[in-house]
Every structure is written in structure tokens, then in C-alpha cells.
Amino acid sequence: MEVTLRPGRWSSRLARMAVASTLLAAYPAAAQGTFITVSSTTSTEQSGLFRHILPEFTKATGIEARVVAMGTGQALDMGRRGDADVVFVHDQVAEEKFVAEGFGVKRFEVMYNDFVIVGPKADPAKARGKDVLAGLKAIAAARAPFVSRADKSGTHAAELRYWKAAGIDLANDKGPWYRETGSGMGPTLNTASAMNAYALADRGTWLSFRNLGDLEIVVEGDQRLFNQYGVMLVNPARHAYVKREAGQKFVDWVISPAGQAAIAAYAINGEQLFFPNAKAGG
Template identity: 65%
Template sequence: MKLATLLRRAALPALLSATAWLAPMAHAETITMASTTSTEQSGLFSHLLPAFKKATGTDIKVVAQGTGQALDMARRGDADVLFVHDQAAEEKFVAEGYSKKRYPVMYNDFVLIGPADDPAGVKGDDIVAALSKLAQQNASFISRGDKSGTHAAELRFWKSAGVDDMGKGYKACGCGMGPALNMASSTGAYVLSDRGTWLSFKNPGNLKILVEGDKRLFNQYGVMVVNPEKFPHVKAKEAQQFVDWVTSPAGQDTIASYKVNGQQLFFPNADK
């Protein structure tokens, strides 16, 4: 028998073994998640999604954008599952029939960030009073301006403050939380942020938390499966699998275990 034939026969078992090992990976399901930038830019998904894949074998492709944009994406049928943080908008999404149920999953809070010397004198625990001062003094303020959950919360706070004119220092960047924080850091401006993204932010410069602790700053996150009755191509089974896992003790413990510099960024509350 020729040497080449012997070598081919010797290699065949190893080749078949490798092929058998790769086959499950080749058929691994991938679902698309539309989510807010805070869950990705805070590093949570880098911690959470590998644990989900290990438990289920399912991959998740994340499209991170403002909550409003994420909801619009799902309304077009371009996502299988949503992970966002604007409860009023989420409940409207369900009422419109784009999802059958909204599930609470975790929370953190918003904080007002600004220059350490606080030239506008807003430091404290009252977000409405702080924004009133910023508007009156034409203080430099960076708004997400992107229909995100953070932007929606900011607009609620301005409304509660009775402010229609945010002042000459107000600038909307139409950008994610990370870029907004970078702009504030480079210009010495005030900015509203979710605490998770702030704690994981690498370029704080002279910025620090100035307003926190106001109960109005509570920031709830929810998950929803896009309704397959509206979009038959939606991978509803796998999407529901993610929802079930992330609201289960295993998923909730994984969220709670994510910390940056020893600080927990998100707090599970699916049982609420």
C-alpha cells in the first residue's frame, strides 16, 4: 500500500472527530437583541452573554443604540428580543402588540455628572432643583438627544422642573452615553448618565457625581420578546429562552456578580 494512502487512512479518525466537534457549533442559533448603549458600554453584556451561551448554546448579536431607536428597530421586525430602559415606552410597545409581555429584569440609577468645582452649585440630592439652576445660569450641559432611555428621563426631569428653555449652554449630541460623557469631560460640562456607564467610564477627567439619591433617578430595565404573530421570522423560542434565563436565579445572579472596581453596577429585580 502506498505511503500517501496509509497517511490518509491514519488521519481519517482525527478528521471525523474534529468534524463531529465542530458540527454543533456550526448549527448554533444566533438571535438579534436590540438594546440600549448603557448595557453594552458599561461592560455588562461582555459578562452576561457568555454565561447565557454557556448555559444554552445560543449566541446573541447585540445592536446597541438608544432605547427609542431599539424599539423602532423591533417595530420593523429587525430584532428578536429587546433589553431596554424606558418603562412607559416599553408598555406602549406591548399595548401596540409588538410584544406580548414586558419583564422587569434589573435596575440602577441615573446620576448628574459635572465639574468637580461645580460652578453652577447644583450638588445635592434634588435633580429637579439642579436642572433649574443649570438652565438659569446657561450652564454647559451635554444631552444625549437620541431618544434613548436616558434622554427620555432627562426630558421628564426638565418637565418636572418647569423648564422649557434649557439655556444657551445646552447641547444635544445625538450620541450614546460614552460619547456624551467624553464630550462633557473634554468641555467641563454637566451631563446626565446612568451610574453603570459612569462607573465603567475610563476618561472622567475633572468630572464627578454631583446629584444622586433622588428617588426620581431610579432606572428600571425590562426585556421583551418581539411578537412572532407580527413578524413570523422572529426567533421567538430562542428569544424567550433568553428572557427566561436572564430572569431566572442563574441570570439574576450573573447580573449581580458584575462589578467594576468592586462596585456593583446593576441590581436584579425580576421577582418584583
């Protein structure tokens, strides 16, 4: 009465389904033409800049650019692991380290936008003005709620530099007024909006942000708030998979007159978000 297992009608059908599903899953990847993966920041993606300029890049080169948006720290890590062909971020210090370590080929400056401090319209800390350091000092002195991204992003790195420059030692001064969300710009602004707190934000994300609540810009226009973006090809010598040619074409294009013009042309409600400043010839 002992019987061995014979694959019946049922199991062969299952096998066919499994094969079909594997093919189906692989299909979208295989069906695409040339594409590169760009690791970039939430600020550029969420502001809508990429949706505006990438079609022009694709039209010019026939290359599709796929953007994975995350904090600058994570975006650089993606490059370090070889998961991106191009890194397009905004933390000059970290970027230079990235290139110095041999992960990036060469850093090119592309554009800048600026940071703003947003806060309650009533401005209980009296932080309003043009001076970022004075504004932060006022917030810390008033123990007014401030929401930090605390996610090792470019914006977070900038925020920490401003606190330091303002002479405020967060390590000692960090009270309940200083809240760390550990998340992206958008979620941090959502938190600030809900708490009616101050926060440092990039102008692009702020302008495209909808859930304003009672928040508005309280500090802007300080030279120190300028936020430089750089672009670099991930070093093919480190990661053989890097699409050197297509990736380089992307770098070349964003710093070319055509790319720079496309960046300059992007605006929300008539307000230009990013200011191209690539040096001619790299």
C-alpha cells in the same frame, strides 16, 4: 472582422473569484449555531454587563445571544421592524407602548441601575446634592453648560422628564448653555468632558467611562433617578422570522434566579452596577 465577445481566461477567473467571495461572505453567518439577536442599549453594552452575563446564558442554553447596542428608541424600532428577537431596554413608557401596539409579547422587569448628574468638580452652578430636580434648577438658573444626548434614548427620555418635573420649559429656556449632541452616552460624556459641562448619565456607562477630565458625580441617590430595565420578546405574530423559542429562553433566563444572580455579580471596581428586581414568576 466583427468579433463576438468570448469569455476569456481572465473573465472566467474573475467569475470564480466572485463566486468564492460570495461563499466566503456567507460563511460566517452559516457556520454559527443557534443565535438570537438582542437589541439593547449602549448603557448595558458599554458597561460590560453583556460580556459578563452572556457567556453564562450560552453555557446554560447553548444559544448565542448577539447584542446590537443603540439608543432605546432605535432599539425598539429594531424590534418593530422585526430585526431583533428580543428587546432589552430602559424606557418603561416607550416599552409599554411597544407591547400595547402588539410589537412585543410581554414586558418583564429585569433590573435597575440609576442615573447620576455629572459635572465639573468645582460645581459652578452649585447643583451638588441628592435632589435631581433641585440640581437641574440650579444648572438652568446658572446657565451652566449642560450636554444632552438628544437621541431619543431611554436616558434622553428620562432627562426630559426631569426637566419637566423641575418646572423648566426647555422649549423656551433652551439657550446656548443647553447643548444637544444627538449621540450616544459615551460621545455625550466625551463632549461634556471637553466642555467641562454637566450631563445626565447612567451609572454603568459613567463607571466604565475613562475620559473623565475634570468631571465627577454631583447628584446621585435620588429615588427618582432609578432607571428600570425591561425585556420583551418581539411578537412572532408580527414577524414570522422571530426566533420565538430561543428568544423566550433568553427572556426566561434573565429573569430566572441564575440570570438575576449573574446580573448582581457584575461590578466595576467593586461597585455593583445593576440591581436585579425581576418579579418571581414574571
